[in-house]
Amino acid sequence: MSARDYGDIFSGHARTRKREVPEVVAERDLVAEDAATGFCGAVVGFDRSYDGDFVKLEDAAGRVRLFALREAAFLIDGRPVTLVTPRASGRTAPTRSASGSTRVQGLRARVARASRIWVEGVHDAALVERVWGHDLRVEGVVVEHLEGLDHLAERLADFRPGPGRRVGVLVDHLVTGSKETNLTTGLGPHVLVTGHPYIDIWQAVRPQALGIDAWPRVPRGEDWKTGICDRLDWGTPSQGWRRVYNAVNNFRDLEAPLLGAVERLIDFVTEPE
Numbered sequence: 393m394s395a396r397d398y399g400d401i402f403s404g405h406a407r408t409r410k411r412e413v414p415e416v417v418a419e420r421d422l423v424a425e426d427a428a429t430g431f432c433g434a435v436v437g438f439d440r441s442y443d444g445d446f447v448k449l450e451d452a453a454g455r456v457r458l459f460a461l462r463e464a465a466f467l468i469d470g471r472p473v474t475l476v477t478p479r480a481s482g483r484t485a486p487t488r489s490a491s492g493s494t495r496v497q498g499l500r501a502r503v504a505r506a507s508r509i510w511v512e513g514v515h516d517a518a519l520v521e522r523v524w525g526h527d528l529r530v531e532g533v534v535v536e537h538l539e540g541l542d543h544l545a546e547r548l549a550d551f552r553p554g555p556g557r558r559v560g561v562l563v564d565h566l567v568t569g570s571k572e573t574n575l576t577t578g579l580g581p582h583v584l585v586t587g588h589p590y591i592d593i594w595q596a597v598r599p600q601a602l603g604i605d606a607w608p609r610v611p612r613g614e615d616w617k618t619g620i621c622d623r624l625d626w627g628t629p630s631q632g633w634r635r636v637y638n639a640v641n642n643f644r645d646l647e648a649p650l651l652g653a654v655e656r657l658i659d660f661v662t663e664p665e
Contacts, residue, residue, distance in 0.1 A: 413464040418475040425467040426459050437641045458603035489526035490642040496530050507558040507661035509535045516593045522640050531662045553582035560657030563587035584660040586653035594636050601645035
């Protein structure tokens with residue numbers, strides 16, 4: 393044996409090197425395992441919030457969970473790695489928009505149509521833009537928020553819908569017997585109302601996209617968003633909204649009733665008279 397077999401014999405002990413953990417770009421469909429929990433799945437997206445950067449992994453059963461992008465936090469083929477987000481400059485332009493439609497490359501702004509899509513609030517407008525923004529710019533459709541459904545009749549009177557000047561209205565909690573249903577009936581042939589059954593647009597985001605099993609139940613009479621944030625330890629409703637918004641990357645993160653409702657509105661305000 394040589395002295396190398398014993399390390400540095402003058403130091404009194406063998407020297408040890410810090411094990412280097414390789415960085416791996418978390419490309420979509422890369423299969424990785426969370427070292428702490430053993431959850432194994434394919435990369436399906438990312439989330440950025442005030443808490444840091446997170447990766448979304450989807451397992452074989454379709455469950456999606458969020459994991460923080462920490463050093464040596466994942467295993468690939470049983471070996472520790474540090475996952476990093478792909479660099480935008482090195483990626484090719486996607487061929488599909490967030491809604492799943494074919495992306496139009498080199499899109500120029502189109503003159504806005506006279507027809508409009510109205511939604512109830514700012515959060516509704518933000519999520520519609522998040523998923524359908526590309527499609528709406530291709531079609532020249534403007535989305536406006538009503539600041540509450542109670543203003544619908546007044547806004548329609550001012551707008552005066554007619555041929556080539558249609559209005560599509562997206563409504564939360566559109567179920568039989570609700571106040572929302574009573575406010576949106578008999579509005580004429582140039583107005584289409586669609587909606588989803590959820591109490592708030594937040595609830596139309598799939599729980600799996602947020603890393604939760606299900607949306608908590610909030611008793612009637614309690615402010616819904618405040619109750620949700622309290623039960624999920626999300627802080628204030630403003631902080632909770634950032635989590636909800638950042639969890640939505642494309643149509644797969646939304647529930648089917650909302651997807652169908654928005655698609656029908658886009659078709660209605662863009663179809664030829």
